[in-house]
Amino acid sequence: MWYPEREDITIYGILAALSDPTRLEIVRKLAQNEEQCPFDFLDIASKQNLSHHFKVLREAGLVKSRYEGRNKFIWLRRDIIDEKFPGFLDGLLNAVEKSES
Amino acid sequence: MWYPEREDITIYGILAALSDPTRLEIVRKLAQNEEQCPFDFLDIASKQNLSHHFKVLREAGLVKSRYEGRNKFIWLRRDIIDEKFPGFLDGLLNAVEKSES
Numbered sequence: 444m445w446y447p448e449r450e451d452i453t454i455y456g457i458l459a460a461l462s463d464p465t466r467l468e469i470v471r472k473l474a475q476n477e478e479q480c481p482f483d484f485l486d487i488a489s490k491q492n493l494s495h496h497f498k499v500l501r502e503a504g505l506v507k508s509r510y511e512g513r514n515k516f517i518w519l520r521r522d523i524i525d526e527k528f529p530g531f532l533d534g535l536l537n538a539v540e541k542s543e544s
Numbered sequence: 545m546w547y548p549e550r551e552d553i554t555i556y557g558i559l560a561a562l563s564d565p566t567r568l569e570i571v572r573k574l575a576q577n578e579e580q581c582p583f584d585f586l587d588i589a590s591k592q593n594l595s596h597h598f599k600v601l602r603e604a605g606l607v608k609s610r611y612e613g614r615n616k617f618i619w620l621r622r623d624i625i626d627e628k629f630p631g632f633l634d635g636l637l638n639a640v641e642k643s644e645s
Contacts, residue, residue, distance in 0.1 A: 454640055459563035462556050529642050534635020539555055541630050 444501070444508070449523055452504030454531070457524070460503035466496050467539065470505060470519065474536055478518035545602070545609070550624055553605030555632070558625070561604035567597050568640065571606060571620065575637055579619035 447456075461467050465488050472487070473479060484493050497517065500506045505524065508517040524532050548557075562568050566589050573588070574580060585594050598618065601607045606625065609618040625633050 454636075454643065455563050455565055455568065458559045458568075462560035462563060464556055467556065467559075527643050528639035530635045531639035534631045534639070535555075538629035538632035538635070542555065542628050 446501060446507060447504045449527065452523065452527060454528055456503040457505060457528070457531075460499050460505055461535070463496070463499075465492065466500055469493075469496055469500065471536060471539065473506065473517065473519040474521070474532070478516040481515055481517065547602060547608060548605045550628065553624065553628060555629055557604040558606060558629070558632075561600050561606055562636070564597070564600075566593065567601055570594075570597055570601065572637060572640065574607065574618065574620040575622070575633070579617040582616055582618065 461470060468487050469484055472484065481490075481493055481497070487493070488496060497506065497508070501508070505520060506517055507520055508515055510516075521532065562571060569588050570585055573585065582591075582594055582598070588594070589597060598607060598609070602609070606621060607618055608621055609616055611617075622633065
């Protein structure tokens with residue numbers, strides 16, 4: 444599976460990936476946990492749509508995944524995002540939360 | 545000229561509008577000043593391209609403009625963006641600045 448390298452992750456790609464309601468919701472959920480199974484997101488979108496959204500998030504550099512036996516685990520690449528664009532993700536997630544309250 | 549109302553401005557529209565390098569650059573420049581003339585952005589894009597980008601930014605709710613005689617002035621709708629999505633714009637602009645240093 445292809446993942447962008449640190450230097451290929453751009454703020455433009457990240458902004459575009461997050462400009463979709465479903466993907467922003469996925470990232471908000473991922474931000475609350477270490478890692479999660481794809482099943483955990485079936486309340487947000489169908490299995491097929493999730494595959495598409497995870498692909499877009501992965502190609503933007505926002506998520507990574509690993510297999511443990513037959514189980515898949517997905518996590519937010521917080522380390523690299525926070526290092527490259529310090530404060531961006533927290534600023535966005537806080538703003539979205541406040542805008543809903 | 546059409547401007548979205550406060551309640552029609554979404555974080556998705558804002559993220560999509562800012563996912564373009566030229567538009568993000570325009571917004572960074574606007575964030576440094578009260579208001580500016582379109583001419584001030586000719587180092588970023590051509591007149592024709594600027595028209596398009598200002599339209600996208602306007603429709604996302606990010607900018608407004610006014611005429612004073614024959615002069616046009618454009619400004620960032622910081623009041624409404626900061627009120628709806630507190631901390632988002634500062635977080636993004638800071639992160640972009642840090643990522644370049």
